[in-house]
Amino acid sequence: MPLVNLLNTVKTATVYNNKKFFALVACNPILRTNVSKSINNKPFTAFKRNYSTRSTVIQLLNNIGSKREVQQYLKYFTSVSQQQFAVIKVGGAIITQQLPQLASCLAFLYHLGLYPIVLHGTGPQINEILENEGIEPDYIDGIRITDEKTMGVVRKCFLEQNLKLVTALEKMGVKARPITGGVFNAEFLDKDKYKLVGQINSINKEPIEASIKAGALPILTSLAENSSGQLLNVNADIAAGMIAREFKPLKIVYLNEKGGIINGNTNNKISVINLDEEYENLLKESWVKYGTKLKIKEIRDLLIHLPRSSSVAIINVDDLQKELFTDSGAGTLIRRGYKLTSYDDLNKINLTLLKKNLINEVNDVDEYLSNLKPGNFRIYADEPMEVLAIVKKSDDDNIAKLDKLIVSKSGWLNNVTDNIFKLLERDFPNLYWIVSETDDNMSWHFTKSQGSYTKPGEVLFWYGINDLNKASELINKFVGTEKKKVTGTSNVFSNKTQTRSFHSTRLVNDKKKVALIGARGYTGQNLISLIDNHSELELSYVSSRELAGSELKGYNKEKIIYSNLNFEDIKNIEKNGEIDMWVMALPNKVCKPFVESIEEVSTKGKIIDLGADYRFDKSGKWTYGLPELKGREGIKIADKISNPGCYATCAQLTIAPIKEYINKMSKPNIFGVSGYSGAGTKPSPKNDINFLKDNMIPYSLTNHIHEREIGFHIGNQVSFMPHVGSWFQGIAMTVNIPLMENHGLTNEKVNEIYNEYYKGEKLIKIIGNEIPLVHDISGKHGCLIGGFKISEEGDRLVIVGVIDNLLKGASTQCLQNINLALGYNEFEGIPLF
Known part of the structure; x- marks a missing residue:
């Protein structure tokens, strides 16, 4: 099923009832943060609007994972017939404790045109009824003994729980069909020992196929019948396994409360188990026993009978979408995989397959292979060579090079690349590799490296290099410059003649020192917190006249006492080279003498001013630090x-993509409301929570300094009307843009323009026609833009932007600028959203 048809399916499946679609989102913790939330189960305000459900579904998926991941997995899941998508086994406790979340997850898949076969258990409910009747549940070898009285309870519970789930789905606009019998044909497992317990010997697929053909999710119980019509009880896990063997789905999902298999030694959830590679050693682990060992054995037995593309996921219901639609997943993914092999001899490898992989990677395959001499290379691959890694050993600097890393889509999809990399880390204490800066999997390379360095077109990555001189030599070799002896801080890292960026998470002796002048306010406190969590930055001085002598709170790297630095102190600190970056968090019109003190000693002292004093600079000495609009290279x-x-x-982020369509005879009007943290810490009516209760305060309604700043930098005058609201942090901004004649815009076209303009920007999210809200952005490090609406007359466009005034509006943006100016990755230390 092509992706475009899938999207059309989404649209037709949900357009008839947006209320129910948004209701299913409300029940899901992962999704509900991306749309307007319900309060006390009241309907969304969003219900009143005519949203495009197609764009909503895809946007929600993009908020769970990247666009690449979403498209990749949708194509993957729609590459087979509908009944081969997934079998989902639901534990009885899930229906009792997490029914809304379960129903919303299944409804979400349904609205994507995906039809999982759902089979549920009812064990806890049966036990509760039996215990209330004074009957103690009886088991032999983990199998419930089911006499006639117990069977009556089993049947009653199955029917009740099945109806509960079907009803919950129907309330969300999902067509669901209860299938409580007629699927499993069985004979007695051992009538004398277990009574009415069955062993499945065949499956009738027709009820399931008919349900999916009719556009309904099949909801099964594990009740079976024998040839004479006697009801038999079958373990739900076993029944789900038999269904999987029959339909051969891409995914088999077991929903449980733990959300995966827990490593008994580390207490961490295991992300992936590749059975062909890990099974034997896994069973030898001391913590793998009893139920865990049995489950792993059963899953292995199941997967042996299925295509290698099939896998089993053990997850919590809340994580279903993340498991299905992202590379990282959420629970424990179990698959057969392939054994990984390393080769030091080309005679032992499949040369035909090797050459096939290399043909698009090197100019002359035979010449390339002829240069791989015994002892100077090692090749790693899985059996079908979905992932191929070629490492060249070096005698010069004792740092091996990952010369080729060739990964198929399946290799990325099934995380084989991670397993190969584990072998590389085991065999090579240090390693470097080079990738194109347009690589779709750049984030993966960053996670595997300890350091990186960027030049136009390529990025150098490495791990295991803790010597600054070694790292510098490697970088110089990469950029094609002469090797230099490095003492202290490498000149390579600060050479401005190159277009470059550098990041390191473990490189020693390269911590950059920051001094914060004016740290008492909210922005200063948030910046302190960000630096505290930054692997390569340290605070050296924190200056505040009011707090001088007291201990800095919220900073854990070392104990710091607030100082009250005067101009002579600042000159001496700069003269001694103690600081790599000065940050001025001072009121407007206070910063200048501090800057002049630094410049008196050194014109190259790095300074970021959080105030407004230099935002209108025309001398060329100051760079305006808005990376998404002004570019990174200047910063x-x-x-x-x-x-x-x-x-x-x-305002600038909200207006910039559309500014060429502005009617120059008029001005955009901006209505902005900020939380009271924007009024600072000095007491005033604008930050008095009692005065703000049930209130909103307009202020500086003309000629606000930000009005001038917006117009100055977008090249178009604006009208700006700021207000203070009763919440603490976050800005809501509604922008009315007068449009030029014959603009040719539609709401959909505007959405396309914004998505293309901010393509690849990690801190900007476009949510189309949906209106972003303050509580969607408060505490998060980015900007949400949406609510696109062109008037019926076509003469104006309204757009809504929301931002956290203390984060992307101040401290987060400051850290972006620090990272860029000091040569780190721009987003180092910034939690992405």
Whole structure:
């Protein structure tokens, strides 16, 4: 089923009832943060609007994973017939304790045109009824002894739980069909020993296929019948396994409360188990016993009878979408995989398959292979060579090079690459590799490296290099410059003649020192927290006149006492080279003498001003630090950076993609409301929570400094009307943009323009016609833009942007600028959302 047809299926499946679609989202913790939330189960305000459900579904998926992941998995799941998508086994406790979440997850898949076969148990409910009647449940070898009285309870519970789930799904606009019998044909497992317990010998597929053909999710119980019509009880796990053997699905999902298999030694959830590679050693682990050992054995037995593309996932119901639609998954993924092999001899490898993989990677395959001499290379691959890694050993610098890493889509999809990399880490204490800067899997390379360095077109990665001189030599070799002896801080890292970025998470002696002047306010406190969690930054000085002498709270790397630095102190610190970055978190019109003190000693002292003093600079000395709009290259080589204002950041991000369509005879009107943290810590009516209760305060309704800042940097005057609301942090901004004549825009076209404009931006999310809300962004490090609406007359466009004024509006943006100016990855230390 092509992706375009899938999207059309989404649209036709849900357009008839947006209320029910949004209701299913409300029940899911992963999804509900991405749309308006219900309060006390009241309907969404969003129900009143005519949303495009197609774009909503895809946007929600993109919020769970990347666009690449979503498209990849949708194509994967729609590559087979509908009944081969997935078998989902639901424990009885899930229906009792998490029915809304379960129903919403299944409804979400249904609205994507995916039809899982759902089979549920009812063990806890049976035990509860039996215990209430004074009957103690009886088991032999983990199998419930089912006499006639117990069978009556079993049948009653199965019918009740099946009806509960079907009813919950129907309330969400999902067509579901209860299938409580007629599927499993069985004979007595051991009538004398277990009574009415069955052993499945065949499956009738027709009820399931008929349900899916009719567009309904099949909801099964594990009740079976023998040839004479006697009801028999069958373990739900076993029944699910038999269904899987019959339909051969891509995914078999077991939903349980733990959300996966827990490693008994580390107490961490196991992400992936590749049975062909790990099974024998896994069973030898001391913590793998009893039920865990039995489950692993049963899953292995099941997967042996299925195609290698099939896998079993053990997850919590809340994580179903994440498991299905992202590379990282959520629970424990179990698959057969392939054994991984390393080769030091080309005569032992499948040369035909090797050459086939290399043909698009090197100019002359035979010549390349002829240079692989025994002792100077090692090749790693799985059996079908979905992943191929070629390491070249070096005698010069004792640092091996990962020369080729060739991965098929299936290799990425099934995490074979991670397993190969584990072998590389085991065999090579240090390693470097080079990839194109357009590589779709760049984030994966960053997670595997301890350091990186970027030049135009390529990125160098490495791990295991803790010597600064070694790292510098490697970088110099990469950029094609002469090797230099490095003492202290490498000149390579600060050479402004190159377009570059550098990050390191474990490189020693390369911590950059930050001094924060004016740390008492909210922005200063948030920046302190971000630096505390940054692997390569350290605070050296924190200056505040009011707090001088007291201990800095919220910073855990070392004990720091607030100081009150005067101008002479600052000169001496700069003269001694103690600081790599000065951050001025001072009120407007206070920063200048501090900057002049630094410049008196060194014109190259790096400074970021969080105030407004230098946002209108025309001298060329100061760079405006809004990376998404002003570009990164200027910030990377800047010594003086002016950090944009919070309102100004949100407004510019909201207007910039569409500014060429603005009617120049008029001005965009901006209505902004900020939480009271925007009024600072100095007491005033604008941050008095009692005064703000049930209230909103307009202020500076003309000629606000951010009005001038917005117009100055987008090249178009605006009208800006700021207000303070009764919440703590977060800005909501509604922008009315007058449009030029014959603009040719539609709501859909506007959405396309914004998505293309901010393609690849990690801190900007476009949510189409949905209206972003403050509580969607508060505490998060980015900006949400949406609510696109063109008036019926076609003369104006309304857009809504939301931003956290303390984070992306101030401290997060400051850290982006620090990272760029000091040569780190821009998003180092910033939690992405």
